[in-house]
Amino acid sequence: MKFYQLTPEERRALLTKQGIKLDAIDPATLHQLDQLSENVVGQLRLPVGLVPNLLVNGQRYWVPMATEEPSVVAAANHGANIFSKNGGVTAQSDRQGLDGQIILQSTSDFEPTALRTLFPQLIEQANHEFASLVKYGGGVKRIEMRQKAELIYLKVLVDPAEAMGANKVNSILEFLAIKMEKLPGIKAKLFAILSNYPSQLTTVRVKLMVNTIGGLAVANRIALLSKIGQTDVYRAVTNNKGIMNGVHAALIATGNDSRAVDAACGVLASQSGQYASLSKWYVQGDNLCGELTLPLAIGTVGGSITARSDVRQNYRILGKKITTAELANVIATIGLANNLAALLAISTDGIQKGHMKLQSRNLVANLSATTQEKEQVLQLLTQNREYSQAAAVKFLQQVREKE
Incomplete structure (x- = not known):
């Protein structure tokens, strides 16, 4: 079986056999994560x-x-x-909407005006096909066209309503592109996909x-x-x-x-x-x-x-x-x-002073020490304005010498 076809547990077992130590993870959590991404073997947590x-x-x-x-x-x-x-x-x-792009390749007898006259009909067809989006206030709002040599550039404005809408917009663009590539003067569809141009x-x-x-x-x-x-x-x-x-x-x-x-x-x-x-x-x-x-x-x-x-x-x-x-x-x-x-x-004061004061928490977290010792080291780092791993180790030794 290919790696992606394995269960999360099987993937983890394969890594373990190769000598890779993995952190424990709750099985239910692992399976939930497996539904969100590909080749899942664990998790990365953020505070x-x-x-x-x-x-x-x-x-x-x-x-x-x-x-x-x-x-x-x-x-x-x-x-x-x-x-x-x-x-x-x-x-x-x-929030007018997201821009999608459809690029078509035309033949020598392509008539731009003929395609433009079909825009209202194409918009109506797309909004009928994706009525669920229209129900929430979204849908196709506008189609614009420009031509450069044999390439036809179509910009489609889609309102995704309350969603980010990338997948929905791409589905709409594919729907429209299939309709358009069957029209006279169209040689081929090159692509139909959302643009991440600022909107x-x-x-x-x-x-x-x-x-x-x-x-x-x-x-x-x-x-x-x-x-x-x-x-x-x-x-x-x-x-x-x-x-x-x-x-x-x-x-x-x-x-x-x-x-x-x-x-x-x-x-x-x-x-x-x-x-x-x-x-x-x-x-x-x-x-x-x-x-x-x-x-x-x-x-x-x-x-x-x-x-x-x-x-x-x-x-x-x-x-x-x-x-x-x-x-x-x-x-x-x-x-x-x-x-x-x-x-x-x-x-x-300069940006590094406050930044390193906060980063000292990470320095202390890496120490092999008790919670009480870490708190004392953190206090010493701040008091002395020394923010390095070496300083953290030095202050830990000082704390232990006083005990």
């Missing part, structure tokens, strides 16, 4: 931390973040608390009194860093990584596709022809103003969101009735909160 005070459009949210980086959750909380002191953020999601754009804005971030000098420094990020690719990519720290953690916690968002963000950051920071900060009077636009093709239903109990728990924390637009607003706000915290750190 879920919370941002309990995110104020978006006047509503407070408890936001779950799945990440092993304590500094990411701490930064999101720091930024969120500053936002809250200033009345929170305003956010808006433009479902969400914009968040915030206005902060400078005295809540350390004064006008700090605000001006943040604005200068932001300005540099618009022209210097080294600063821009690091700035955007800081944004994605929070965005990724929230996407993973809510069962959404972080890879698709990553790909779209890369394109959006390069829209001007030069890669630039996704966020912008500027001083206006006694206020530091910030804004961020992100492409968030996400959902709140379907796929692993429905299948995973750990993800469903996170939705209970967020609010079971949260809409996809609301979730996009929340995730973009988390990104801006992480961005503010990072820029504040760079503009004041």
Whole structure:
């Protein structure tokens, strides 16, 4: 039998025979995971931390973040608390739909006008075939066409309703492509698939009194860093990584596709022809103003969101009735909160000080020591501002010498 045809237990047994030590896992959990992926042999767990005070459009949210980086959750909380002191953020999601692509190869006698006249009929047929999506407010909204030599490029806008919708959109595109490839002047269908081009754009804005971030000098420094990020690719990519720290953690916690968002963000950051920071900060009077636009093709239903109990728990924390637009607003706000915290750190004490203080937990976790000893070592690392594995071992020896 091929590896994928084996049961999870058989796969694990095969690895064990090869001398690979595997951690124990509950059989029921193993079989549940086997339904979610391919060639499953185990699990990888992530802690879920919370941002309990995110104020978006006047509503407070408890936001779950799945990440092993304590500094990411701490930064999101720091930024969120500053936002809250200033009345929170305003956010808006433009969720017209996802773009799908159908590429056809034409013959010499292809008539573009003839195909365009069929668009309303094709849309009607697709929406009839996928009536369940239309029932929830989605469906095919528009078809656009351009031709380059013998290639016909069709862009199909599909509203996925409350789902991320990748599988549904691909099914719709295949349905339409099959209809089109039978038409006169069409030689072949090359492909029909969702595009991850930036769509479902969400914009968040915030206005902060400078005295809540350390004064006008700090605000001006943040604005200068932001300005540099618009022209210097080294600063821009690091700035955007800081944004994605929070965005990724929230996407993973809510069962959404972080890879698709990553790909779209890369394109959006390069829209001007030069890669630039996704966020912008500027001083206006006694206020530091910030804004961020992100492409968030996400959902709140379907796929692993429905299948995973750990993800469903996170939705209970967020609010079971949260809409996809609301979730996009929340995730973009988390990104801006992480961005503010990072820029504040760079503009004041430096980012490494707080980061390493939090990372000291990981250093202590690796020690072969009792819980009480680990707590004492953690305290010594923080007091002495020494953040290395060697320092952790040194302080553990000191603790034991005193016992």
